[in-house]
Amino acid sequence: YVAKQRGRRRWIRYRPGMEDTHKRKTLLAHELPKASAEDELILHYQPIVCTRTGTVLMVEALLRWHNKLLGAVSAGETIEAAEDIGLIAEIESWLLNRVCADLHTIRRQLQSPVRAAVNISGLHLVDEHFLPNLDRAVAQAGLTPADLVIELTESALLPVRETHDSPAHRLAQRGYGIAIDDFGTGYSSLAYLHRLPADYVKIDKAFIERLHEDSSTVACIQNLIATLGMESIAEGVETETQSSLLERELVTLQQGHWHGAPVPLPALKKRE
Ligand code: C2E
Ligand code: MG
Ligand code: MG
Ligand code: MG
16 A cells, blocks of 8 residues: 555646646745735625525625636636645735625615625644634624635545534624535535534535436435525526526525626626
């Protein structure tokens, strides 16, 4: 096993394109610190709808970075770079303030008291300044914690799953909504889900992609989530067929291109 591991590592070291990967990481690390100051970071918002009532329940804020040299950098790559160079807390703090300020405009445009969902990195979650900064951003915008839903992934939650004084529990105690993101992609999902103070569980798009051949898995997950007193949200709903299959399985909270892609604030409008 050890030999195999070593072999694998050696193989990774000589992977073709490795130099390019390294170059790109270096470039990302060089460009990202200047990004917010140069206004290269913006937010897109995507609706999460209730298909039963036809209303928007919340909007998820998604980071977008457009750089002169790199072009459009995906959210995944941006977040990874930010985590690598220790900029994640700074970027997400900026983002939280931005979202809180935007929420008034969002509500006006959608003519509805929607909540805002924000993704928070596991690294930022355990930062001592996270909670005080969050409270301040919310208060300064004249909002309350219940106006926000904090999206956390299983990997962010994993290290603290044993305690009842975890950052997630503290968020919940203050009144913030909590959503478990990308559910089903981690390892010990079922074993620890019931210990989490979550309101929502977002079923990863990998399950939605397979709906046409396997809807029983989603039915099973939805059942489990409901049993725990939480609500399921389907991610990556791209077609009408997927949407109605999900509805049949009682997953009426949905997000995806079928209901609306992530768009800049001005383009977020009430659907006629
Ligand atoms: P996520 O939180 O699971 O967000 C949903 C992702 O699915 C978004 O990708 C969204 O654009 C994409 N999506 C929405 N509808 C559809 C659809 O119908 N089909 C498909 N195939 N995809 C759809 P995006 O914007 O590229 O973000 C990727 C991930 O980056 C997010 O996944 C989230 O984990 C992370 N991310 C984005 N912004 C932030 C942030 O501010 N902080 C942190 N920590 N992570 C962020
Ligand atoms: Mg998310
Ligand atoms: Mg997700
Ligand atoms: Mg996902």
